[in-house]
Amino acid sequence: MLFGKNFSDHMFLMNYDENKGWHDPRIIPYQTLSLAPSTMVFHYGQELFEGLKAYRTKNGEIQLFRPEKNIERMNNTSRRLCIPEIDPSDALQAIKEIVKTDSDWVPHEADHSLYIRPFIIATDPFIGVKPSSTYLFMIILSPVGSYYPEGINPVKIYVENEYVRAVKGGIGASKAGANYAASLKGQDKAKHLGYTQVLWLDGVERKYIDEVGTMNVFFVIDGVVKTPALEGSILPGVTRDSCIHILKSWGYKVEETRVALQEIIDASRNGKLNEAFGTGTAAVISPIGTLNNGGEEIIINNAEIGPIAKKLYDTITGIQYGEIKDEFGWTLTV
């Protein structure tokens, strides 16, 4: 089942205008949108999205994983893009209602789920550069198969020295469509060079690690877990946050800090780079096996998944599918 190509029978819509605020929440059959060519979203990229999943548990129930974190981030993104915020309880209700309506679309197969895509677009039919005065909030649903049908394979990462994804003061901490437009070229370059993902460096000094592809990134150096701090250019991932909580509960030292690329290279040379992995909603955990920095390849943990990555993957997916006790209170039954 290819992610993102098939959609469920219904979708959620809610409109915004300056008089009524957010209004007219409704669930209708999945259908095309009719928009004027002058609609702002086509011209100035005033748009944002979120991504989360609904999981089928063994006893047939449907669970969400920390949806309030996605809603909080959606509103943070809205503020950065001059889009009006949505009441978090309204947003959560919308997610629950659309998933309930299309609950038959939540797959029963192991490791499958129903991807939930809330998004907001600017809808003024006006091509002056300013924040739109009208918006459309939508939620669409796409069933998704196992991310690792053949088991977890560590990925090959290319360190990008030319293109920059985001810079402090910009919109890199937001889930703005604009960030993804800006990331396509670097990602494309990595793919053409035979790498799975791009490793983004900071836009100011070009020596600190920001993200990997569309994921946050973690390194285990001499038993200590390090991940780039949220300093304004990095997306605050829900899986990132969950990993930090779980690792700390296991007694690991976790440092949210600036992580210099050179520190990773040095740790590798000294045999102290135990593991590296990306985190995100799609893959949950994506181990990094190879890192190419300007032609020099670093092999991490013999290009095999490490014990911490494996245990995090099993724990988070275990909680998501209701197979492991949710000690953190992260799941919500629909």
Add this chain to the structure above:
Amino acid sequence: MLFGKNFSDHMFLMNYDENKGWHDPRIIPYQTLSLAPSTMVFHYGQELFEGLKAYRTKNGEIQLFRPEKNIERMNNTSRRLCIPEIDPSDALQAIKEIVKTDSDWVPHEADHSLYIRPFIIATDPFIGVKPSSTYLFMIILSPVGSYYPEGINPVKIYVENEYVRAVKGGIGASKAGANYAASLKGQDKAKHLGYTQVLWLDGVERKYIDEVGTMNVFFVIDGVVKTPALEGSILPGVTRDSCIHILKSWGYKVEETRVALQEIIDASRNGKLNEAFGTGTAAVISPIGTLNNGGEEIIINNAEIGPIAKKLYDTITGIQYGEIKDEFGWTLTV
């Protein structure tokens, strides 16, 4: 006549797919687009636009101003956003044909024109993060009145220290919708503080001047004209380029260089800051009367339009409307 709200009777469309390339160029009545909610442009901001104008000359002809520059920039933006390029002669023909079709929409009033908005959107109905495999190239037309119905009034500019528009290595030199999404917050902040536009500083050192609002910026210091060099974060404006050519033809020394904010402040204190102005397709020339840097206000040329700004405005609009001989070969009769 409010810019960007009214559109002409027709629009130009052309599709791209991986088998046929760009194909099926057509002019149809202006109408809404039908797009699936999963269409990529709504999610990842893979979109670009251009802006130019058609001018009515005294003898009733219709002129374009350097359209090949817009087409060249559109293809540069396409490359940065992984969008397939369009043959420049096809793009020029499309612009000419749609303007011819709706030639009655080119206003006859002085200082009015027909704004031409070419744009490209990613149209795959797919929410995986990758370049789209299908696109839609469109051109819509909007009649626009005089930018200065009450004469040219110098604007008040706010120096933005918190938000960043673009950084070297990013997409700031592209006419990507994403750049405009990223710029809304700073612009909004300036407006709320009582300023017309925001002055953007570079994203790395935060001390060099990039742009003003959605315009390029020029300073006249002690008779020498300075404008920020095109180093990767600045849009290469057609009006900017035209100003440089004209100024040089008049014998001015024009320096495309890094312009430190401090240099402007110092020049103002020493009485050597003669003029400052923005340049862009919409306003042509927009004189800067006031610059607020962290609470300190600099008044430039007594907040009046300066002689160079005035002469540039008169010259460029004169060429555009066919009232001044086009020595540069910049106009193209449709």
